[in-house]
Structures are given as structure tokens and as C-alpha cells.
Amino acid sequence: MYDIAIIGAGTAGGSAAIFAAKSGKKTIVIDADKSMTKRAWIRNHYGIEDITGPELIETGKTQAKNFGAEIVQDTVVNVTKTDEGFKVEGESGTYEAKHVILATGALAALAEKIGVNTKPGTEPRIKTIVDAGVNGKTNIDGIWAAGTVAGVSVHTIITAGDGAKVAINVISELNGERYVDHDVLKS
């Protein structure tokens, strides 16, 4: 049983995975390898002068793995409620988790299929998004949404930040108190 299953390893899902795994939560990321960011050349991400989308994604995945996240390539086809959380069904495997974060980018079909409320998107070319609260919660308790699929501005700095925000909210809910992740320079 994972604490957190993240569907999607783009900037939102990858960033959520870094925070989730670094906090000590047992974390799995399931990704179909269809990130829109693989086509991007990024020169507007704070703190990074110039990076290709694929490099940004791969570095993020490496960070998440280094903190203990498991990352598998699979396409999730269903998510159903169980007594302890959720069963996440992929084409190649099944994963059990207490919480699920949808970070599926421009693809809202899975959310629609599993009964998560959606609404029309407001960003260019994003037709449908999850109807998520500002904290990332959906209408199904324990299923959250982050990044493009949650309707935030389609830029890597914002989707990555949104993934981090939602992960912090999930971690805080699991811990029963607000969570902060600060490392301090040694003097």
C-alpha cells in the first residue's frame, strides 16, 4: 500500500513526487510517457537559464527517485475506492494507495471516467479540466488534482509549483498537521 499514487510524471506530477517522497511517504508515480513538456524549450523557468523540456522532466524524475519515489511506465485506466484507499489499475499493473493525485496534463479522460467532476478549461487548447478546489481536492475524498489538469496556467514553473502545493496538502492531511520542507545551510 502506497501513501500516495501520482498519475503523471510531467512537471506537476514529478514535483509532487519530490515532495511526497522526501517527506517519507511511500510514493509511486505512474506515467504513460506522453508529457506535453517533451516538446518544450524552456527559457522562462525561474532559476534555470535554459533547458529542454525532456531534460527538465528527466532531472525531476531523478530527484524524485533519489528521495525514494518509485516511477513506473504504465497507462492508468481506472481508479476505484477500496476500504483503505484506492486501487489504481494500469494496463500493466495494479497499485494500491491511500491518496491519489491526478497530474495528467492536458488529458482529463481518466478523471471523467472515474467520476471526478470536470469543467471546461480556460487556458488555450486545454478543453477540459478537473473541478478542483484551491487546495487540489476533488469531489472524491482522497483524489486530488495538480497542474494543467487542475486548470492552472500552462507554464512549467506554475505546474511544478502546483504539484508541490498539492503534495504538501496531501502530506499535511496524512500527518494531521501542516507540513513544511526546509533544509538549512550548514554554517
Ligand SMILES: Cc1cc2nc3c(=O)[nH]c(=O)nc-3n(C[C@H](O)[C@H](O)[C@H](O)COP(=O)(O)OP(=O)(O)OC[C@H]3O[C@@H](n4cnc5c(N)ncnc54)[C@H](O)[C@@H]3O)c2cc1C
Ligand atoms: C510545444 C510546447 C512548448 C512549451 N513551451 C513552454 C515554455 O517555453 N515555457 C513554459 O513554461 N511552458 C512551456 N510549455 C508548457 C509546459 O510543458 C506545461 O505548462 C507543463 O509542463 C505541463 O505540466 P503537467 O505536469 O501539467 O503536464 P504534462 O507535462 O503534460 O504531464 C502529464 C503527464 O501525465 C501523463 N498521463 C496522462 N494520462 C495518464 C494516464 N491515464 N496514465 C498515466 N499517465 C498519464 C502523461 O503521460 C504525461 O507524462 C510548452 C508546452 C508545449 C506543448
